[in-house]
Amino acid sequence: MTALDPRALRNAFGTFMTGVTVVTTRDAEGTPLGFTANSFSSVSLDPPLVLVCLANSSKNYDAFAGGKGFAVNILSEGQKDISNTFARPVADRFADLDWQDGPAGNPVIGGVSAWFDCTLHSAVPAGDHVILIGAVQAFHAEPTPGLGYARGAYVTPSREVEALEGRTEIMVSALIKQDDRVLLVGAKDGTLSLPESRAGKEGVSATLARLIDATGLRAEPGFIYAVYEDLRRGCQHITFLCEAEPGTPAVGAFTDLIPSTLMDINDPALCTMLKRFADEARIGNFGVYYGNESRGQVRAIAKGVN
């Protein structure tokens, strides 16, 4: 077998887009330790397990592989500096950091998208790394978008959108889902659309907050689901995917994305996006349990409370 070129292999591995985490523990003296890792993966829900791979060359190998446990902190988009600090040989990586002990005793960092505080389930040697498997004892998650990483560079979609603000006209829409249904509102011309508005001076985030507010629902402002050129309106269009808590909307209605509903959506770009959403959410199971709803019924549901 021909030897694989390690650099080319590393580059090929790097095409897999990931998030960025900081994995922390305390050594035998109680000193907090941590390193940046993108090798995180969830493993099991029952029992709740996660994993992260640590290089055998790590100066903190013993503390992690032979310790009581570790916490995985999923960095948010604004935490590139923290990622860099925990990837470089900095004397005290915790200096100037907002952190506290998690319920299982490992450092959890403020402002992260989520953290998982774990006891060490097992440490499995694997080539030049060790796979640290953690049993999740406690966790916490926020709607804050996560920091992405691909091909050796950070990926920050929400920040890029912010950079667009002020330079170009932006249309904002909210793809608000409740279970498998999506909130559709009736437009004046009788067609269906998402709650949407041009982003004014207040900016994209405030426009999204206003859109959610107008529905009367409790929903977290979610992450960017799609960014596209809105040819009909001649502007950039950003759609955010938001999860709504149980409740009835003050405008429109939660609707199954069945083909007859999609036919009532006039905007071809929106129609394509919702088809994609239905496919991705595997809710396009037409005719099985949505089979009894006629097109008219769906239209009435969607527009009735508008």
Ligand SMILES: Cc1cc2nc3c(=O)[nH]c(=O)nc-3n(C[C@H](O)[C@H](O)[C@H](O)COP(=O)(O)O)c2cc1C
């Ligand atoms: C985005 C990113 C992801 C990384 N992922 C890992 C990883 O999964 N496992 C690992 O051992 N090192 C990873 N590293 C490298 C370590 O963070 C880096 O080598 C660090 O200096 C190790 O510190 P230590 O020797 O104190 O453990 C990553 C670095 C970056 C910037």
